[in-house]
Amino acid sequence: MIQPNKVKAEAKKKEDENFKFRSYLKGHADEDELDRQFLSLHKELFADYDCSKCRNCCKMYKGSIPAEDIDRDAQYLGITSEEFIATYLEKEEYNMNYQTKHMPCDFSQEDGNCKLGDCKPDSCKKYPYTDQPERLSSLLSVLDTIEICPVAFEIFERLKKKYRFRVRR
Ligand code: SF4
Ligand code: SF4
Numbered sequence: 001m002i003q004p005n006k007v008k009a010e011a012k013k014k015e016d017e018n019f020k021f022r023s024y025l026k027g028h029a030d031e032d033e034l035d036r037q038f039l040s041l042h043k044e045l046f047a048d049y050d051c052s053k054c055r056n057c058c059k060m061y062k063g064s065i066p067a068e069d070i071d072r073d074a075q076y077l078g079i080t081s082e083e084f085i086a087t088y089l090e091k092e093e094y095n096m097n098y099q100t101k102h103m104p105c106d107f108s109q110e111d112g113n114c115k116l117g118d119c120k121p122d123s124c125k126k127y128p129y130t131d132q133p134e135r136l137s138s139l140l141s142v143l144d145t146i147e148i149c150p151v152a153f154e155i156f157e158r159l160k161k162k163y164r165f166r167v168r169r
Helices: 004-013 015-028 031-046 067-077 081-088 122-126 136-146 150-162
Strands: 089-091 098-100
Touching: 004 015, 004 150, 015 136, 015 150, 031 136, 031 150, 067 081, 081 089, 136 150
Parallel strands: none
Antiparallel strands: 089 098
């Protein structure tokens, strides 16, 4: 598995190849079969991967906090909702949700755990979405995660092998 601190640079090197593989999948892959392949690789590769040693997803994004999570999260941290917003959050530009003020995410802790514990947003729990359905129509998002997440990067590399994909030069 690629090291977390190398994944962005390696994904950039493979940007053209990855985009071509995305187009190949669009033209050749069966939607349900591709979801099964993603899910199987996700389970296999995350089974013994320690995310606390990586945390690229907390370092390279701001945390996105849905408005409906605010009261619950504030309660979890033992502060008021107003204090929670004032201390940690700012409004996202195009919707009613919030994001953390800083990147790495303000809830990211030294030990790799999230300060929000089980209250972390659903989007964080689901990241990198490689076990979610409709991967074929989400391949552009997959390309984004490949630049951040070593496991998503490896899943895409394994899929290339599975489909015997080669870039024609
Ligand atoms: S989900 Fe991916 S990016 Fe996030 S900590 Fe785990 S391996 Fe790293
Ligand atoms: S909310 Fe927690 S899990 Fe989500 S990005 Fe921030 S530190 Fe990571």
